Amino acid sequence: MTNPLESAHAHLQKGEQHLELSKLHYEGAKATYQSAKAVYEAVEASHLSLESRSSLTFLCDSCATISIPNIFDTALTTKAHRRKVGDLFQAVEGQSSCVLCKFLIEAFQLGDPEHSERLHAHLKPRDTAIYFTSDPDGRPWFRKAGVNTNLSSCPFVWLQTGRPTQTGQPHICISFEPRSSVDAKPKPLEKMTYPRRRDPLEAFNGSINYxxxxxxxxxxxxxxxxxxxxxxxxxxxxxxxxxxxxxxxxxxxxxxxxxxxxxxxxxxxxxxxxxxxxxxxxxxxxxxxxxxxxxxxxxxxxxxxxxxxxxxxxxxxxxxxxxxxxxxxxxxxxxxxxxxxxxxxxxxxxxxxxxxxxxxxxxxxxxxxxxLQTNQPTVALGAGRLTATYIYSVxxxxxxxxxxxxxxxxxxxxxxxxxxxxxxxxxxxxxxxxxxxxxxxxxxxxxxxxxxxGDDYFREDGSGIDLNEEEWDFKTFDALVSVFSGRKLTQESDVFNACRGALNKISSKTGCSFYFGLPNDDILRALLWKPHHDHILTRRPEFPSWSWLGWSGRTEYAYWLGDMSGYLAEVSEAEGPPIKKRRIDIFKPSTPHPENGKVLSYGTEAGGKPSIRLSSTVAKFKLRLVRPHGTVHRNLSSNSQQPKKAVGDHWALLNPAGYALRNLAGEHHIFEHTDVCFRLQPQYSTFLLQQKSEAEFLFIQQWPRIRDSEASNKWLYDLVSALLIIRNEDNTAWRLTSVLMKAEEWHAQKPLDETVVLV
Structure with missing residues (x-):
């Protein structure tokens, strides 16, 4: 019988042999990889002379007439230009013998499979033309990826096909690396930014480059x-x-x-x-x-x-x-x-x-x-190397x-x-x-x-929101509310939990506490949220009506309201006409008109409803349903920012004479006069119709002057913000929407002092 110790020793020796064999296989594979990598790098780094390259490169008659250096000349790429370099049908036929035709087809195939064009017999020649175009905005290629850098861009064009009006946004970047022997004065290429050349396996498999x-x-x-x-x-x-x-x-x-x-x-x-x-x-x-x-x-x-x-x-x-x-x-x-x-x-x-x-x-x-789209077709020509890279824009x-x-x-x-x-x-x-x-x-x-x-415009993904600011900034809060409220929740009751961490971060940095999503130190301004101009809102009964948390759908604050800190410092320099200056005087503290409502307390009403008790004034307005939801909005100017069809029911306020008041600011970032004072989900319009199209409004704040944006620099004067409220049986009220009107229109309704409890 075999000794167990000897048997174990034999197994150990056999295991060691397998281990040594595995090491040899590993070293062999490693050597093969290093050799292949060296060959790849040598090929990439090699720059054959124009004469020797021309003997290895064949161009069809059409491609031979293309002057690559002229197309990629930096002076030209700073201007809008569009150069036809071929045709898809001809390139398919010539790709077996012409290296540039083959490159163009491979570059064309980088396009998104769901949106790329298909070659079929019904396509017209104008639809199959291949173009090299400069950037339509004159920007470097990396701005398409949403990136900016302190380096300059390499010579590049965008690959497009079809008529100019049908090509859409370009995604395939063709970069050009000129050969130093071609240029009389070599350009400092080391200062230019080229699309990164992916490793072979990374390009082939779409794998991560760790x-x-x-x-x-x-x-x-x-x-x-x-x-x-x-x-x-x-x-x-x-x-x-x-x-x-x-x-x-x-x-x-x-x-x-x-x-x-x-x-x-x-x-x-x-x-x-x-x-x-x-x-x-x-x-x-x-x-x-x-x-x-x-x-x-x-x-x-x-x-x-x-x-x-x-x-x-x-x-x-x-x-x-x-x-x-x-x-x-x-x-x-x-x-x-x-x-x-x-x-x-x-x-x-x-x-x-x-x-x-x-x-x-x-x-x-x-x-x-x-x-996806990680492959990078390349062609070496006499003038230099062309590389196609798919750039997905963020x-x-x-x-x-x-x-x-x-x-x-x-x-x-x-x-x-x-x-x-x-x-x-x-x-x-x-x-x-x-x-x-x-x-x-x-x-x-x-x-x-x-x-x-790159800062192209407002980042809808929220990446531009900075929660590390140590001073309270309403604009940051506005951006957070706007982006967050437009997102989806599986459970609507999770809305507070889903933003609690962000609000906690703002509190820890600024010292500003929040009450159901509204900042205590800026509560009056925070009460003036409204539905985003493309949305209408539905109640979340688990949360108070006065908070944006209490409504499902995207909410936001008026642009001028969020940007107020940006122009308050300039307000002394923004002098209006003499008549405007005189009218602003009525809002000085010595006048009997209040400058804003006053929050008396935060509390809880019967049934555990969170509440805000305000001391302010209340006015009644007659209302008119101007345009039901989905109705065509007629007589809009060609440059109007308003949608062609009504989003929600459009309502107007009426003055004592029965005429509709004009909304001077509108809903967009540039002031625009409109007949829409507020918009509602149709189901909430029934409350107003039951009240014979009459409603109460709670005064919140007066504004001596407001501005839409620094670029537009349009000013409005003597305005009042108020909340449309609906009374409950216990005399508490719930907030339905906010409105903006001229101060004189507000005072014409003879508002009365009152303490209102919002729930």
Whole structure:
């Protein structure tokens, strides 16, 4: 019988042999990879002379007439120009022998499969023409990706097909790298920014370039200082984290670094893993020093599995995911964690964002699913090298990605120190100091080279909201309310919890406390929210009517109201006509007219309804239904900002003579006269019709003067803001909407002093 010790020794020797064999295979594969990489880099770096290149390059008769240097001349690309360089049908026929035709077809095929044109017999020649066009706005190529930098752009054009009116926004960037032997005076190419050349596997598989990600993180760690790396208060000792090495949920310790995940739940994965929470509760000990809680399930949603893979690859150990790190079955503990959401995301060293994921099983692009449009066709010509790169504009779906439509995810973005965004066609990272994009080349590791998010217009995704301001700024609050309220919630009752972390952050920075989403220190102005000009609102009965939380649908504040701090400093310089100056005098404190209402107290009424008690004046107005919801809005000027059809029921206020009052400001950022004083969901118009089209209005604030914007610089004078209120049986009132009118129109109704309780 064989001695067990000898048998074990034999198995050990056999294992060692397998290990040595595996090492040899690994070294062989590594050598093969290094050799292939060296060949690839040598080919990329080689610059053959024009004579030797011409012997290897064949151009068809049509392509041979194209002067590439002239098309890409910097002086020309600063002006709008459009040059036909071929035809799709001809390029298909000639691609087997002409290198430029082949390049054009490969570049054309980079387009989005859902929107790219198809070649068929019914296409007319004008629809199949291929054009190289300059940027329509004269901007560098990286502005299309939503990025700006302190470097200049390389020579480039956009690839387009079809007639100018049908081409739409370009996405395929053709960059040109001239050969130094062609130029009499070589240009300083090292100062120019080219689209980043992807590694072969990255371009072929659509996989993540982890070296690029690590370079972003390294620059942020070493060059951004306390802005991105300052110590943040740890959420609490009750936070749980996923140990990605052991695949276990453990109790977090005070100094543990961790990565957070932000994603879209989809069809409620919490119900799918309800058994996990019951098992976790039975296994978790009460000791604060206890670490191990429970193992992760073998099968977890793909997005979380990919996050674990990513965290391992960037050499981090802990991951926070709400599904497994918050006990979804324990209501009390869940609320404690929700109240700490601002600290949870702020303390994370990095937040991973699944931008286009439909649900928790979507996965992270570049990890388990390939990123799209990553191939980069290239052609070497006598004049230099052309490279085609698909540039997905962050402005194309600004605020419309799946992740950007969910209410919970906004504060997760705003509270994080730095976020890596995983989109279907690109990856980017935003920190407190810079914005990195995978289309940009690696020179950003150098000191002094910076990139940041381009400011094209209001960012509907909320990325322009800064919660770190230490002074109260109503404009920041306005932006937060506008972006957040337009997002979707699975449970409408979650609306307060979904923004509580962001409001807590503002409070901690400014010292301004909030009462059901409204700032106590600026409460009168905050009461004047209104429906966004493209939306109408529906009541959320769980919350007070006077708060925007009490209404489902996108709300906002008038542009002039949010921008008031921007022009108050200039108000002394904004002199109106003499008649206007005289009329403003009636609002001086010595007059009997109040300048604003007064909040007496916050409280709770019968039935637990949160309330605000105000001392102010109340006036009654006759009303007229001007235009029912969906009715065509006739007689609009060609440059009107108002929609062609009524969004909600359009109502006007009437003066004592029965004439409709004009709304001088309108709803948009540039003042526009309109006959619409306010808009309502049709179901709420019934309240007014039941009151014989008469309603009460509560005075809130008088405005000596307001301005629409610095660019337009239009001023209005002597105005009053008021709330339309509906009385309840107990004499409390609920807020229906807000209005703006001339002060003289308000005083003509002879308002009476009254104390009103809003619920």
């Amino acid at each position: 070296d690029l990600v690590m370079s972003w993180l390294k620059k942020c760690d070493t060059q951004h200082g306390s802005a991105c790396n300052g110590e943040q208060p740890h959420p609490s000792q009750n936070i749980f984290l996923i140990d990605v090495q052991q695949r276990r949920v453990v109790r977090g310790q005070k100094h543990d670094r961790y990565v957070a995940l932000s994603y879209v739940w989809g069809k409620g994965p919490d119900a799918q893993f309800s058994w996990f929470f019951s098992r976790k509760e039975s296994q978790t000990t009460t000791s604060a020093t206890s670490q191990i809680c429970t193992d992760l399930p073998t099968l977890i949603p793909q997005t979380m599995e990919d996050a674990i893979t990513f965290v391992k690859r960037i050499d981090e150990r802990y991951l926070w995911v709400d599904l497994f790190c918050i006990d979804q079955s324990n209501t009390e503990q869940k609320q404690i964690q929700i109240d700490s959401m601002d600290r949870i995301y702020a303390a994370a060293c990095l937040t991973l964002v699944c931008l286009d994921g439909q649900d928790a099983d979507w996965g992270l692009p570049g990890v388990s699913r390939p990123m 402005w194309d779906n600004n605020g419309n990605s799946v992740w950007d439509t969910r209410a919970w995810t906004l504060q997760e973005r705003l509270l994080s120190r730095r976020c890596i965004m995983f989109a279907n066609t690109y990856m980017s990272m935003a920190c407190q100091a810079e914005f990195f994009h995978d289309s940009m080349n690696a020179s950003f590791e150098e000191s002094g080279v910076k990139s940041w998010l």
